Amino acid sequence: ETGVTQTPRHLVMGMTNKKSLKCEQHLGHNAMYWYKQSAKKPLELMFVYSLEERVENNSVPSRFSPECPNSSHLFLHLHTLQPEDSALYLCASSPGDGNEQFFGPGTRLTVL
Amino acid sequence: RKEVEQDPGPFNVPEGATVAFNCTYSNSASQSFFWYRQDCRKEPKLLMSVYSSGNEDGRFTAQLNRASQYISLLIRDSKLSDSATYLCVVAPGGYNKLIFGAGTRLAVHP
Numbered sequence: 001e002t003g004v005t006q007t008p009r010h011l012v013m014g015m016t017n018k019k020s021l022k023c024e025q026h027l028g029h030n031a032m033y034w035y036k037q038s039a040k041k042p043l044e045l046m047f048v049y050s051l052e053e054r055v056e057n058n059s060v061p062s063r064f065s066p067e068c069p070n071s072s073h074l075f076l077h078l079h080t081l082q083p084e085d086s087a088l089y090l091c092a093s094s095p096g097d098g099n100e101q102f103f104g105p106g107t108r109l110t111v112l
Numbered sequence: 113r114k115e116v117e118q119d120p121g122p123f124n125v126p127e128g129a130t131v132a133f134n135c136t137y138s139n140s141a142s143q144s145f146f147w148y149r150q151d152c153r154k155e156p157k158l159l160m161s162v163y164s165s166g167n168e169d170g171r172f173t174a175q176l177n178r179a180s181q182y183i184s185l186l187i188r189d190s191k192l193s194d195s196a197t198y199l200c201v202v203a204p205g206g207y208n209k210l211i212f213g214a215g216t217r218l219a220v221h222p
Binding site: 048 | 116144146153154155156157158161199209210211212213214215
């Protein structure tokens with residue numbers, strides 16, 4: 001058990017729906033991340049939060065909106081997604097710069 | 113050039129074989145290096161950190177060559193349970209960022 005949980009584990013949504021992914025870490029870490037993993041592609045870093053402040057946004061479309069209310073929780077709000085957004089969305093946390101990251105189990109998202 | 117490059121494989125090896133994975137990275141200022149393992153439809157998990165002096169953990173040995181910007185992972189006496197995708201990961205420094213390679217798939221057969 002890595003100490004990082006994600007809900008839901010699976011999500012199917014239509015292009016007009018609004019949904020949110022939730023991540024929670026129980027490790028006392030300072031940084032949290034959202035990644036996207038599509039089939040046969042490397043992990044793509046989407047957002048980085050350090051001490052609840054967003055420090056990186058890797059040119060992610062505005063239909064993905066992150067929220068970090070405190071150092072233990074991270075959300076990814078989704079609206080008007082496209083079928084190509086179907087992927088595994090992974091949350092991770094780390095103690096700080098250059099340290100290894102610990103991943104949650106991911107949310108497998110399918111956009112119809 | 114990709115920031116982190118790996119041979120995608122797959123590497124198909126029999127149990128007991130020794131297998132080596134290589135990885136190159138483009139940012140010479142990179143500060144930390146890791147190997148992660150990812151099983152099918154699961155999240156990546158840290159296998160080991162990679163130190164300049166090289167390090168070993170049981171059947172696994174990692175090496176770093178900063179001059180050549182090259183990282184390797186050696187697995188000895190392969191087990192069926194070693195079948196997975198192995199991800200080379202580099203931390204360029206700043207903002208807690210890690211760069212992941214696309215991974216090398218290993219299939220160990222009886």
